[in-house]
Amino acid sequence: xxxxxxxxxxxxxxxxxxxxxxxxxxxxxxxxxxxxxxxxxxxxxxxxxxxxxxxxxxxxxxxxxxxxxxxxxxxxxxxxxxxxxxxxxxxxxxxxxxxxxxxxxxxxxxxxxxxxxxxxxxxxxxxxxxxxxxxxxxxxxxxxxxxxxxxxx
Amino acid sequence: xxxxxxxxxxxxxxxxxxxxxxxxxxxxxxxxxxxxxxxxxxxxxxxxxxxxxxxxxxxxxxxxxxxxxxxxxxxxxxxxxxxxxxxxxxxxxxxxxxxxxxxxxxxxxxxxxxxxxxxxxxxxxxxxxxxxxxxxxxxxxxxxxxxxxxxxx
DNA sequence: ATAACTCATTACCTACGCTAACGATGTGCC
DNA sequence: GGCACATCGTTAGCGTAGGTAATGAGTTAT
Numbered sequence: 001x002x003x004x005x006x007x008x009x010x011x012x013x014x015x016x017x018x019x020x021x022x023x024x025x026x027x028x029x030x031x032x033x034x035x036x037x038x039x040x041x042x043x044x045x046x047x048x049x050x051x052x053x054x055x056x057x058x059x060x061x062x063x064x065x066x067x068x069x070x071x072x073x074x075x076x077x078x079x080x081x082x083x084x085x086x087x088x089x090x091x092x093x094x095x096x097x098x099x100x101x102x103x104x105x106x107x108x109x110x111x112x113x114x115x116x117x118x119x120x121x122x123x124x125x126x127x128x129x130x131x132x133x134x135x136x137x138x139x140x141x142x143x144x145x146x147x148x149x150x151x152x153x
Numbered sequence: 154x155x156x157x158x159x160x161x162x163x164x165x166x167x168x169x170x171x172x173x174x175x176x177x178x179x180x181x182x183x184x185x186x187x188x189x190x191x192x193x194x195x196x197x198x199x200x201x202x203x204x205x206x207x208x209x210x211x212x213x214x215x216x217x218x219x220x221x222x223x224x225x226x227x228x229x230x231x232x233x234x235x236x237x238x239x240x241x242x243x244x245x246x247x248x249x250x251x252x253x254x255x256x257x258x259x260x261x262x263x264x265x266x267x268x269x270x271x272x273x274x275x276x277x278x279x280x281x282x283x284x285x286x287x288x289x290x291x292x293x294x295x296x297x298x299x300x301x302x303x304x305x306x
Numbered sequence: 307a308t309a310a311c312t313c314a315t316t317a318c319c320t321a322c323g324c325t326a327a328c329g330a331t332g333t334g335c336c
Numbered sequence: 337g338g339c340a341c342a343t344c345g346t347t348a349g350c351g352t353a354g355g356t357a358a359t360g361a362g363t364t365a366t
Contacts, residue, residue, distance in 0.1 A: 015279075021290075022279035023271075024297045026189055031304035033186035036179055038224075045354080047322065063345060071191075076323055078346060083321075100331045100344040118176075126168075126175035128306045136299045137174070143296035144177045146289045151184035153281045198323080200353060216314060229354055231315060236352075253313040253362045312363070323352075332343070 029147070039124045042117055044089075051080050052089060052114055055106045060093075062101045089113060182300070192277045195270055197242075202270065204233055205242060205263050213258045215248065242266060 042049065047070075054069045055061065061069075067077040081104060084090045089110035095101035106114075129137055195202065200223075207222045208214065214222075220230040234257060237243045242263035248254035259267075282290055 015283075018279040018282050019275060021294055021297070022275040022277075022282055024301075025282075025293060026271075026274055026278050028297055028301040028304055029182055029185050030189065032182050032300055035304050035306065036183065045321065064343085067345095072322085073324065074345060075325085075347080079322065095344095098332070098344080102345070118179075122172060122175040122179050124175075125179050125303070126171040128303050129171050129175055129178070130168075131306075132299065139292070139296045140178060140299055141174055143292045144174070144181055146285065146293055147185055148177075148181040150278070150281050151181055151188050153188070153284075198352065217312085220314095225353085226355065227314060228316080228356085232353065251313085251363075255314070308366085310363100310365080313361085314359105315361105316359075317357085319355080321352100321354075324350080326348085328345105328347075330344085330346105333341085334339100335341100336337100336339085 036121050036125065039121045040117060041120060042113060044113070047080055048084055048089075049114075049117065051077070051084060052106065052110050055090060055104055056111065056114055060103050060105045062095065062103055064101075066104060084110070189274050189278065192274045193270060194273060195266060197266070200233055201237055201242075202267075204230070204237060205259065205267055208243060208257055208259045209264065209267055213246075213256050215254045215256055217254075219257060237263070 037046075040049070044052075050070060051066065054066060058065075058069065063077055063081065064074060066081070067074045070077060081090065081092065085092055087109075088107055090107055091105045093103045093105060095103050129140065132140070190199075193202075197205075203223060204219065207219060211222065216230055216234065217227060219234070220227045223230060234243065234245070238245055240262075242260055244258045244260055246256045246258060248256050282293065285293070
């Protein structure tokens with residue numbers, strides 16, 4: 001009974017610590033992501049950038065697949081893709097065997113725009129990292145993989 | 154000269170490592186932030202949530218101040234605040250000494266909605282943290298402060 | 307009193323989330 | 337082959353949100 005109470009108290013304490021850590025991590029990750037967004041220089045909207053990024057990450061895909069990745073309904077993706085195609089940042093192509101489908105490919109301009117934006121974002125962060133003392137930088141270097149695993153949960 | 158070349162090579166290597174780390178950190182932070190957003194259950198838009206969160210974080214404020222925090226132009230904030238006031242999530246009040254100004258206060262409903270969303274987000278992450286092995290969790294715990302400092306850069 | 311500045315709002319445009327509806331195409335069954 | 341059903345992307349209409357330009361009310365300085 002005393003042992004059981006001890007375990008129960010330890011578990012509660014650990015759960016509380018997890019909750020507190022979660023709060024801190026969520027807040028700082030959210031803020032850092034927002035701060036990174038501030039380094040954007042393109043006139044494209046967040047939605048347009050996200051669409052281009054998804055095609056780049058996962059390769060050419062149909063409209064419906066893209067809508068699923070972006071977690072929006074098909075009419076929404078139709079419109080965004082229309083604007084991006086007009087800007088020459090992606091191409092719409094017929095599907096090889098299903099004439100209902102449209103396959104989206106990133107254009108060279110689209111690739112370059114994404115690369116430029118990513119490079120700018122990463123340069124800003126690289127400079128911030130350089131300003132850290134070596135112990136803190138090492139900490140971040142070792143933690144980044146854990147963050148990545150959390151992101152894929 | 155040999156010493157100078159050695160320094161130059163070391164600097165270049167460090168710069169490259171920083172760039173690489175920046176790339177990884179930016180990507181994983183961005184992904185984790187996006188993952189956290191997926192735990193939202195409210196029907197409010199991201200903009201509306203952000204507005205409420207800003208008022209909660211910084212306290213009651215005038216329209217112009219809020220627009221500045223949100224980095225949008227005044228007409229945009231007018232509209233968003235109008236919807237949120239209609240929903241009863243915030244209140245518009247006259248400024249005590251400047252009749253041009255409108256001061257925005259979070260309502261009790263607004264506070265509760267924010268608390269519920271944050272709690273849900275943090276609970277998801279707490280569960281993910283509990284699934285980590287103790288060494289990884291410790292790593293995150295020690296790194297979170299550094300992330301926070303980066304976010305405020 | 308007047309001019310200049312500040313504040314929030316209105317009007318209009320573009321972009322984007324949704325639902326409902328639609329036509330074209332593909333699949334499976336008789 | 338014909339038909340019913342499913343899938344795909346699009347169009348139409350509504351609401352939200354970003355911008356600029358313009359406006360009227362209020363405040364400050366001369």
